[in-house]
Amino acid sequence: MPEPTFLDSTELVLNMGPQHPSTHGVLRVILKLDGEKVTGTECVIGYLHRGVEKIGENRTYAQFNPYVDRMDYVAAVSNGLGYCLAVEKLLNVEAPPRAQAVRVILTELNRVASHQLWLGTHALDIGAITPVFYCLRDREEALKIFEKYCGARLTTHAFRIGGLLYETYDGFEQDIRAFCDWMDPKLAEYEELLTNNRIWVGRLKGVGILNADECKEYGVTGPVLRAAGVKWDLRKAQPYSGYEKYEFDIPTRENGDTYDRYLVRMEEMRQSVRIMRQAVAAIPDGPIMGKVGKVIKPPVGEAYVSIEAPKGELGYYIVSDGATQPYRLRVRPPSFVNLQALDRMVAGGLIADVVAIIGTLDIVLGEVDR
Amino acid sequence: MKRLLRTIFLVDLFQGLWVTFRNQNPKYIYTEQYPAERPKVAERYRGAPRLNINPDNGETLCIACNLCALACPEALIVVTSERNEATKRKELTTFTYDTSRCMFCGLCEDACPVDALELTQDFEMATFTREGQIWDRQTLEEGPKPTQYKC
Amino acid sequence: MADEQKPGGSDTPPPSGKEAPAPPAKPAAAAHAAPPKPPATMAATPWDSDLSRQIKERFGEAIGETSTYLGQNFVVVKPDSAMSLLEYLKLEADFDYLVDVTAVDWPKRPERFDLVYILYSFSRNERVRVKTHIADGYKPGTAVGVHLAANWLEREVYDMFGIEFAGHPDMRRILLPEEWEGFPLRKDYSILKQDDRWVQENLGIPSGQ
Numbered sequence: 001m002p003e004p005t006f007l008d009s010t011e012l013v014l015n016m017g018p019q020h021p022s023t024h025g026v027l028r029v030i031l032k033l034d035g036e037k038v039t040g041t042e043c044v045i046g047y048l049h050r051g052v053e054k055i056g057e058n059r060t061y062a063q064f065n066p067y068v069d070r071m072d073y074v075a076a077v078s079n080g081l082g083y084c085l086a087v088e089k090l091l092n093v094e095a096p097p098r099a100q101a102v103r104v105i106l107t108e109l110n111r112v113a114s115h116q117l118w119l120g121t122h123a124l125d126i127g128a129i130t131p132v133f134y135c136l137r138d139r140e141e142a143l144k145i146f147e148k149y150c151g152a153r154l155t156t157h158a159f160r161i162g163g164l165l166y167e168t169y170d171g172f173e174q175d176i177r178a179f180c181d182w183m184d185p186k187l188a189e190y191e192e193l194l195t196n197n198r199i200w201v202g203r204l205k206g207v208g209i210l211n212a213d214e215c216k217e218y219g220v221t222g223p224v225l226r227a228a229g230v231k232w233d234l235r236k237a238q239p240y241s242g243y244e245k246y247e248f249d250i251p252t253r254e255n256g257d258t259y260d261r262y263l264v265r266m267e268e269m270r271q272s273v274r275i276m277r278q279a280v281a282a283i284p285d286g287p288i289m290g291k292v293g294k295v296i297k298p299p300v301g302e303a304y305v306s307i308e309a310p311k312g313e314l315g316y317y318i319v320s321d322g323a324t325q326p327y328r329l330r331v332r333p334p335s336f337v338n339l340q341a342l343d344r345m346v347a348g349g350l351i352a353d354v355v356a357i358i359g360t361l362d363i364v365l366g367e368v369d370r
Numbered sequence: 371m372k373r374l375l376r377t378i379f380l381v382d383l384f385q386g387l388w389v390t391f392r393n394q395n396p397k398y399i400y401t402e403q404y405p406a407e408r409p410k411v412a413e414r415y416r417g418a419p420r421l422n423i424n425p426d427n428g429e430t431l432c433i434a435c436n437l438c439a440l441a442c443p444e445a446l447i448v449v450t451s452e453r454n455e456a457t458k459r460k461e462l463t464t465f466t467y468d469t470s471r472c473m474f475c476g477l478c479e480d481a482c483p484v485d486a487l488e489l490t491q492d493f494e495m496a497t498f499t500r501e502g503q504i505w506d507r508q509t510l511e512e513g514p515k516p517t518q519y520k521c
Numbered sequence: 522m523a524d525e526q527k528p529g530g531s532d533t534p535p536p537s538g539k540e541a542p543a544p545p546a547k548p549a550a551a552a553h554a555a556p557p558k559p560p561a562t563m564a565a566t567p568w569d570s571d572l573s574r575q576i577k578e579r580f581g582e583a584i585g586e587t588s589t590y591l592g593q594n595f596v597v598v599k600p601d602s603a604m605s606l607l608e609y610l611k612l613e614a615d616f617d618y619l620v621d622v623t624a625v626d627w628p629k630r631p632e633r634f635d636l637v638y639i640l641y642s643f644s645r646n647e648r649v650r651v652k653t654h655i656a657d658g659y660k661p662g663t664a665v666g667v668h669l670a671a672n673w674l675e676r677e678v679y680d681m682f683g684i685e686f687a688g689h690p691d692m693r694r695i696l697l698p699e700e701w702e703g704f705p706l707r708k709d710y711s712i713l714k715q716d717d718r719w720v721q722e723n724l725g726i727p728s729g730q
Contacts, residue, residue, distance in 0.1 A: 045695065045696065046694075046695060046696035046697060046698070049696040049697065051705060051712075053681070053706060054705055054706055054710075054712055055712070057712075058712050059443050062441075062477070063441070063442075063443040063477065064443070065475075065477075066443060066473055066475035066477065067443065070473075089591060090591070092591065130386075130389075130390055134393070137400050140400070144412075147411065147412045147414075147415060148412040148413075148414065149414070150414065151412065151414040151415050151416035151476060151489070152415070152416050152474065155473070155474075155475075157475050157476060165480060166414065169413075169414070189389055192385055192386065192389050193386045193389050193390075194386070196382045196385070197382050197383065197385075197386055198377075198382055198383070199383075216617050216618050216643070217617075217668065217669045217670065218669050218670050219618060219619050219620065219668065219669075219670030220670075230643070232643060237646050238646065299564065300562060300563050300564070301563040301564065301565075301590050301591065302563065302590065303590075303591055303593060304593060304620075304621075304639055304648070304650065306620070313620070315620060315621060315639075317621065317623060317637070317639070319625050327625070328623075328625045328626075328706075330621070330623045332620060332621040332623075332639075336673065336677075337670055337673070337674070339673075340669075340670065340672055340673045369696055370696075
């Protein structure tokens with residue numbers, strides 16, 4: 001307990017309200033402060049709740065596909081991949097190898113784009129204004145590829161149930177290779193700006209520590225778990241969509257603080273580029289759509305399928321009663337479960353640390369609230 | 371000793387500053403001077419919808435099969451038709467498309483069997499009224515006419 | 522929100538059949554012409570492994586079935602023993618990660634809700650589902666004592682279904698406003714419905730639609 005000051009102040013409750021540039025969306029954090037030290041936090045969410053799960057019960061499987069992109073709107077392709085894989089699991093079909101390879105390429109491209117946005121906004125919250133310009137500018141190249149492939153930059157609706165709708169456009173492989181070659185020096189540039197910068201290290205090292213046991217208790221997954229030392233990635237543990245064919249490392253660190261999470265995500269971007277290079281070198285020929293009927297009516301049953309989204313484990317639990325519309329469509333959002341750990345991570349920190357920790361958790365309110 | 375010198379002389383901060391100065395080179399300017407230079411969107415871009423017309427005889431390609439209306443997740447397309455007794459076929463009368471609720475997912479475009487409904491590269495669809503967002507058949511065939519500004 | 526509303530704001534009722542469009546329009550007569558069959562059930566096969574045998578041995582009567590469907594194993598347990606099963610799985614079988622807590626509403630059954638816990642074990646690299654059937658009004662025990670991740674997940678189940686968890690440290694709504702009435706993910710809550718009283722009091726408009 002700090003020494004009582006001559007001001008004899010009581011605990012202050014401050015509202016880091018839903019409108020705040022650093023909360024990555026409409027998140028309300030009620031801070032209990034003792035001076036600048038945070039003694040307790042409480043997250044109030046639900047400002048972006050759109051009832052996606054209820055909508056899922058009233059749309060056919062193919063019609064629900066575009067809604068899925070709008071949850072984690074930063075990395076829309078991953079959401080689509082998870083949903084298509086879940087419905088394909090219920091239908092017991094598998095996408096053909098060519099579709100799987102293109103899906104892997106687009107998903108990894110989307111992971112790089114998502115981490116770039118994370119880096120830019122996280123640096124902006126800390127106070128480094130330059131990286132956000134560079135990250136968003138460089139992210140444009142990835143978004144251009146999405147636009148050329150499926151017609152939209154943000155809400156891509158790239159995949160269909162059973163495979164792909166669009167064949168890759170002419171120049172797809174060249175574009176991806178050019179992106180990979182162009183990305184490596186850019187990553188080095190971001191690192192040059194930030195990694196050894198004393199202000200960056202000073203703000204991030206030792207802040208928001210969440211060790212491996214706490215991560216597992218809170219159900220936290222994704223780069224947060226890997227920075228705590230657990231070498232676990234769903235792409236290696238339970239591979240989907242052909243990930244077992246590609247060689248990549250799982251970056252981990254030991255401390256579990258914010259600086260480690262930054263390093264893990266930078267390394268993940270490099271590994272994503274590595275996967276893209278391998279995948280684009282060996283896209284098999286063949287059909288792009290599996291054997292899925294015109295009307296998608298899975299047999300009665302249920303399935304839970306999860307993928308390694310850029311934010312963590314994104315899971316879809318779909319219960320079907322044999323109709324053309326799902327009976328229950330549950331989305332297990334990584335940001336929602338990760339955000340629970342905010343209270344533990346902030347313990348004893350300052351207000352500035354709260355901002356850094358919300359940034360490092362990489363939450364997207366569209367996913368938290370659905 | 372080396373570490374001390376690096377710390378005193380702010381080497382790490384200058385390294386970052388050098389990156390910023392390097393990027394001042396005019397070849398790294400990415401700003402598009404909109405509306406003077408409009409972005410070139412991709413061929414497959416899902417923008418404003420358009421009802422295509424057969425170029426030879428000026429008739430609409432739409433066969434009023436209603437597949438686009440059934441495919442739409444938001445149910446915002448309304449297609450009415452009447453039966454032409456002479457050719458015993460359905461003919462399109464009205465086609466209403468509510469762009470204010472449209473999420474430009476492209477499911478209607480995918481569903482159309484004759485490629486009559488297409489999402490074009492137009493993205494400038496702003497209107498001053500809500501009613502202006504609900505497009506009838508004529509607006510769909512002609513496309514949005516955004517104001518062209520002289521720069 | 523009004524997915525039944527015709528564009529143009531006309532007041533004519535939406536054409537029937539818009540509720541469940543099947544792309545493309547296949548003749549729907551086939552479904553109606555078939556004679557009434559018993560409702561189809563999930564084609565689950567029994568799950569037989571060391572783990573399922575251990576669970577059956579330990580809990581005996583409380584286990585309804587241990588089955589597998591599409592390669593995913595699940596256990597149906599009586600509601601009173603659900604917490605001890607979760608504890609057993611965490612401490613003895615190493616299922617230390619609670620992936621998800623959710624519920625499914627089957628209004629025609631007397632035991633209306635299906636409470637589903639999805640667990641994962643890092644060391645075994647295996648997932649298992651624990652399902653219980655609970656009736657409306659029953660208060661299952663909270664899993665927060667076993668897995669901290671259940672805190673917000675159970676709050677969301679309460680918010681959406683109205684299932685209260687006994688012993689939860691903070692049992693209140695999480696996504697919807699505190700004063701909202703009604704539980705949206707129940708099947709009797711129509712998709713067009715909103716809590717009009719809350720909307721009028723707080724937003725000042727007659728209805729959210």
